[in-house]
Amino acid sequence: MTSxxxxxxxxxxxxxxxxxxxxxxxxxxxxxxxxLGLGVFLVLALAAAFYPEISGIDPTKxxxxxxxxxxxxxxxxxxxxxxxxxxQIGRDMLVRSxxxxxxxxxxxxxxxxxxxxxxxxxxMLAGYYGGKVDAVIMRLTDAQLSIPMIILAISVLGVSRPxxxxxxxxxxxxxxxxxxxxxxxxxxxxxxxxxxxxAQVMGASNLRIMLRLLAPLILPPIxxxxxxxxxxxxxxxxxxxxxxLGVQPPTPTFGNIIADGRKYLLNAWWIATxxxxxxxxxxxxxxxxxxxxxxxxxxxxxxxx
Amino acid sequence: xxxxxxxxxxxxxxALIVFLVSLLIFTLLRVVPGxxxxxxxxxxxxxxxxxxxxxEMGLRDxxxxxxxxxxxxxxxxxxxxxxxxPASGASTGGASFSDSTRGxxxxxxxxxxxTLPMTLQLAALSIVFALIISFVIGxxxxxxxxxxxxxxxxxxxxxxxxxxxxxxxIVLALxxxxxxxxxxxxxxxxxxYTILPALVLAVELSPVLIRTLTSSLATIxxxxxxxxxxxxxxxxxxxVFAHALRNASVPLLNILGIQISxxxxxxxxxxFIFDYPGLGLLTITAVLQRDFPLIQGxxxxxxxxxxxxxxxxxxxxxxIDPRLEY
Numbered sequence: 163m164t165s166x167x168x169x170x171x172x173x174x175x176x177x178x179x180x181x182x183x184x185x186x187x188x189x190x191x192x193x194x195x196x197x198l199g200l201g202v203f204l205v206l207a208l209a210a211a212f213y214p215e216i217s218g219i220d221p222t223k224x225x226x227x228x229x230x231x232x233x234x235x236x237x238x239x240x241x242x243x244x245x246x247x248x249x250q251i252g253r254d255m256l257v258r259s260x261x262x263x264x265x266x267x268x269x270x271x272x273x274x275x276x277x278x279x280x281x282x283x284x285x286m287l288a289g290y291y292g293g294k295v296d297a298v299i300m301r302l303t304d305a306q307l308s309i310p311m312i313i314l315a316i317s318v319l320g321v322s323r324p325x326x327x328x329x330x331x332x333x334x335x336x337x338x339x340x341x342x343x344x345x346x347x348x349x350x351x352x353x354x355x356x357x358x359x360x361a362q363v364m365g366a367s368n369l370r371i372m373l374r375l376l377a378p379l380i381l382p383p384i385x386x387x388x389x390x391x392x393x394x395x396x397x398x399x400x401x402x403x404x405x406x407l408g409v410q411p412p413t414p415t416f417g418n419i420i421a422d423g424r425k426y427l428l429n430a431w432w433i434a435t436x437x438x439x440x441x442x443x444x445x446x447x448x449x450x451x452x453x454x455x456x457x458x459x460x461x462x463x464x465x466x467x
Numbered sequence: 468x469x470x471x472x473x474x475x476x477x478x479x480x481x482a483l484i485v486f487l488v489s490l491l492i493f494t495l496l497r498v499v500p501g502x503x504x505x506x507x508x509x510x511x512x513x514x515x516x517x518x519x520x521x522x523e524m525g526l527r528d529x530x531x532x533x534x535x536x537x538x539x540x541x542x543x544x545x546x547x548x549x550x551x552x553p554a555s556g557a558s559t560g561g562a563s564f565s566d567s568t569r570g571x572x573x574x575x576x577x578x579x580x581x582t583l584p585m586t587l588q589l590a591a592l593s594i595v596f597a598l599i600i601s602f603v604i605g606x607x608x609x610x611x612x613x614x615x616x617x618x619x620x621x622x623x624x625x626x627x628x629x630x631x632x633x634x635x636x637i638v639l640a641l642x643x644x645x646x647x648x649x650x651x652x653x654x655x656x657x658x659x660y661t662i663l664p665a666l667v668l669a670v671e672l673s674p675v676l677i678r679t680l681t682s683s684l685a686t687i688x689x690x691x692x693x694x695x696x697x698x699x700x701x702x703x704x705x706x707v708f709a710h711a712l713r714n715a716s717v718p719l720l721n722i723l724g725i726q727i728s729x730x731x732x733x734x735x736x737x738x739f740i741f742d743y744p745g746l747g748l749l750t751i752t753a754v755l756q757r758d759f760p761l762i763q764g765x766x767x768x769x770x771x772x773x774x775x776x777x778x779x780x781x782x783x784x785x786x787i788d789p790r791l792e793y
Contacts, residue, residue, distance in 0.1 A: 195621065195622075195625075305487055312731055312735060313762070313765065313766050313769065314491070314492065314495070314766075316735070316754050317492065317754055317762055320754035320755060393628070397632075400631050400633075401631070401633060401732070401736050404633045404736065405736070405739065406755075416631070417633075420631075420633065420634055420637065421633075424637060427645075434634075434637050435634070435637070435638055435641070437634075438634030438635075438637070438638065441631055442626075442629050442630050442631065442634070443629075444629075445628075445629030445630075446625055446629040449625045449628050449629050450625050453621065453624075453625055453678075
């Protein structure tokens with residue numbers, strides 16, 4: 163805000179920063195880990211999107227005759243119709259896992275969207291206006307960071323009815339502070355740049371500067387890293403389901419399938435374990451992508467500044 | 468003197484945080500639907516009886532009045548009595564409600580006091596396991612950035628972070644306890660019962676530690692004092708373990724402090740799976756039974772523990788690296 167930064171505004175970063183997110187993307191895409199993760203993820207996503215409809219198997223329909231069939235290549239009465247076997251009342255495990263994957267992924271993505279909107283908006287306000295606004299918002303994030311959110315989350319979901327919007331809201335409200343911090347620190351450095359001041363001089367409103375100038379510039383890198391949080395939230399969702407505070411049965415989710423299968427662990431190990439393998443595989447693919455994106459971002463930022 | 472003013476400031480902040488947490492939990496529990504008296508008295512109890520009990524217990528007063536009364540007790544070290552659990556042990560509630568049993572309801576403080584040491588034992592063991600795992604995987608990775616140990620560390624941490632803890636708990640119990648019979652799993656009858664749950668928590672805890680250790684060790688190995696160490700005639704092992712690791716462990720410690728708060732979520736689930744009689748299991752049953760005083764007590768105790776851990780971590784970091792300011 164002083165006159166000093168007129169002297170040190172070198173080779174305008176506009177050109178290089180504009181392609182920043184593309185460079186991160188390119189770097190990440192060049193690595194084998196990212197492609198591996200993407201490939202596995204696409205296969206699973208396509209399967210989850212189409213297999214339940216194509217196979218025509220109802221994930222909640224009981225077929226008592228086919229109950230407790232083992233998965234492929236285990237035991238002696240496995241069938242190709244149920245590649246992952248069936249559970250105690252004859253429901254197909256593959257379809258159930260894939261439908262669970264849909265819910266899990268949708269909840270994960272929307273939770274992260276909630277986190278991003280709240281966190282980035284508050285961080286943007288704090289970093290842009292500074293002063294009192296900043297102090298209030300940052301104390302708020304500090305307080306939130308030191309609250310055992312899991313207790314809060316399960317208390318709220320435990321005493322009220324766990325519906326999908328409630329789950330998304332509770333999980334999203336519980337983990338926005340990190341985004342607020344990151345956004346704030348980036349905005350604080352960006353808002354002192356020449357182009358922001360130029361826009362102010364030309365009479366652009368604060369809102370316009372934040373939404374049209376700052377947001378497109380700083381948000382993509384943050385969003386790249388939030389891929390990791392999608393995986394984290396999917397785990398959280400399945401934990402809630404496992405305790406019985408997630409999406410309620412008969413809708414299959416990883417959490418309640420595994421909680422259910424636990425009772426039959428000794429005579430039908432696949433009910434509890436295979437959905438977990440599925441979930442683990444999905445999460446590994448997402449985490450591989452997220453971690454390479456994060457590395458690429460760190461490298462690109464390290465190169466620029 | 469420095470340490471004293473630091474401690475005073477942090478403790479004051481901590482007290483404020485604990486106060487805010489209890490206010491938040493207290494309000495939330497009373498705002499959300501679900502009447503605990505209905506659960507205590509049973510579904511068949513007449514409405515008038517429920518109102519009478521609720522008024523007697525002060526549950527129909529304004530929230531702030533209730534909170535004031537509660538905090539007054541907390542300051543004197545009285546966290547109240549559980550709504551549901553009798554002092555004798557097994558939890559009741561439900562169909563049979565009679566006035567005579569209410570005198571024997573368990574003190575929240577004793578319930579927490581009984582379970583907290585178990586959880587601390589579990590947490591300590593899992594941190595030890597996590598540190599062992601992350602050093603074994605992370606140190607080679609940090610010493611060879613870009614080569615295969617680094618990649619192994621990257622893949623392993625990606626896999627570890629993707630394993631849902633409740634699933635891992637079930638699989639490990641099935642493998643080590645049912646199939647191989649090496650370790651006991653369910654309940655608690657001795658120290659051996661802590662090992663499997665601690666292992667699950669350690670796997671959950673280690674990915675972030677592995678990544679932090681790998682990257683910070685890799686950066687520190689490029690510093691000039693490492694190169695100078697070789698010139699001074701120090702052995703490679705001495706440089707790595709005495710000089711580089713010491714510096715690399717500061718970010719590790721900070722991360723560990725943050726991770727411990729994340730550990731709580733894992734503790735809940737893991738104790739639930741292994742039926743381990745700790746604070747996590749107590750929390751889950753308290754929530755499922757709408758045992759308000761117990762939930763509040765647990766929230767207060769855990770947030771106080773968080774505050775202390777964070778202060779301790781900052782102090783320990785300055786001990787390792789005296790250059791850090793408070």
